[in-house]
Amino acid sequence: MFNKRNISAIFTVFALSMASHAQSADVAKAQDAEQLGLQISTEAKARDTGWLDNTSDMLMILRNRQGQESTREIKTKTLELLGDGDKSLTIFDKPRDVKGTSFLSFSHTVGNDEQWLYLPSLKRVKRISSRNKSGPFMGSEFSFEDLSSFEIPKYSYKYLGDEELQGVDSFKVEQYPVDKNSGYTRRIVWIDKVEYRVLKIDFYDRKNSLLKTLSYSDYKQYLNKFWRADFALMTNHQNGKSTKLQWSNYAFKTGLSDTDFNRNTLKRAR
């Protein structure tokens, strides 16, 4: 299995095998690339900070290789926490057999997230293991980690260069997950140079082959500051399936607080 340490070890071996006079310059260059990658990602995160809380409706359209579709309707409420991961409540409306099922998550930048699932037919709240990062979310091509909030300490970084993506001048940054339970060795993220919005992500699986591509489209700006896409498409290159996300009813600074995220709110979430 590849992880960050393996990769840096490979880089080290590679560097050593190079002509000795070039070595110090290359290390400096690599350090620059890491610095730049971190800076770009930090700027992207900084520009998306300060929205306090956010609610939205999400339509998830699953499509298999034969083109058959299945739809999930999901509401989300998120509370932004500075200095730690966000708190979020995810409520399922469709498919109808899971209507009323809801999911409470306290994500943490360091250590395990805390997660609870509410099963309405049993009226039961279950604390669940947050170790499941790589598993599919609701049978979709999104894994749990794809849908969790982006936090700087979750990755290490490397700037790969500039690239024009569908006519938009972008930075190309490689991100290596710190968590050993991540389903990925790395992701390559395209971030536009003007607004620092994520346009596209390539995901590489544990064997380091290209697994999925996520593309965001139709970005709109809210409160003159925060950019949110109306659509996202996740394509799995290995199994031929895809999942499309479609957001609506974005709202920010709605007045949510800590008291909206506990077992009681989980049980009656609609």
Added chain:
Amino acid sequence: MKWLGNTNGAMMGLVIMLQPLSGAVADYEFSAKAGFEQRLFIEQGQYAEQLEHTQASVFIEPEFYWSWSEGGDSLTFKPFYRQDEFDQERSHFDIRELSYIHVSNNWELRAGIRKEFWGVTEFQHLVDVINQTDGVEDFDGEDKLGQLMLNLSLVQDWGIVDLYLLPGFRERTFGDVSSRLRAPLVVDTDHIVYESSEEEKHLDLAVRWSHTIGDFDIGSYWFQGTNREPLLTPKFEGGAVVLSQYYSQMDQFGFDAQATLGDWLWKFETIYRSTKADDFWAAQGGFEYTYIGVYDSGVDVGLLAEYAWDSRGDDGVAGAGVSAQDDLFLGSRIAFNDMQSSEVLFGLGVDLDHSALSVLVEANRRFGESFKVSLDLRLFQSSESLDPLYSIREDDHLQLGVEYYF
């Protein structure tokens, strides 16, 4: 449907309360599920009048939901009806929920008929005490009758405190003479005996504290009121021997905890129950380990093991039905995480004192957007007449369920 008499007043109150608010109702939702179930018993029943091989039934459970004051107030109404081919006791109506909730910043008030689940273990729900078991629905005790309550829930930094007033006791439901999965004698559902002179009108009380501390979720409660488990004793009634139900008063302390440590969930529940006849401890504990994404697929495999203990041991078997006094449960849950949410659950229960064994396999998946199909297989084996499974040892069956959600 005798019990309706007890709760009619409260029901009417809630309905009347709703009327003047109709203009202010901001949100109304209707959803429902309806289902067909077919059981196929492999053997003939042990007792003469039991149904033979097949048992079909249909049910409907609509849900009406209103909310106003931006979700600060809401009302939910969820009636339930099942029509069974043979068992007249299983053809029954229940109000699963008719409840009003008012939410404030740090507290909420819940009033009406509701269901409340407590506990963490999977094979037995020792600490779950608020609602009466709807015994005709299934033999596993997972289905519950709605309970009338007034519940004040206080959210504190040190946990959630729930206070309950529980008027209107519900007696357990039992199948009639035609039903399978029953004891040799039929339970008399007409003449009920209570320890309390207030009978089913006894006001029960409960207080529960629950909290999350890091990886640990813990809860503890005290309950005082009518024992949900009847003491069944044989008696003559109308020329036949039947089982008569006796409901004692009890004080019960309960504690439940779950430690969520990586892929491991460690679970523990215990109760101490004090009644006039006896005092006892019981506990259930074990683990659930989930192997995420076996062989780099999206399939999760969970392994479960739990052990049940009861201080009454064998002595209690003739008493209030100690079915798990030294029992081991093993199980596996396979979640395919596919578009249809396919799932298979295997369970095995072994009584370590009496050679008794039960096996269950439950599989279900969604079809299209609105149908869910389940196929359950339950096998029982017992060679000792003392064991509760002995009376259902010929009741191995396959159950097909089709549910439609709209």
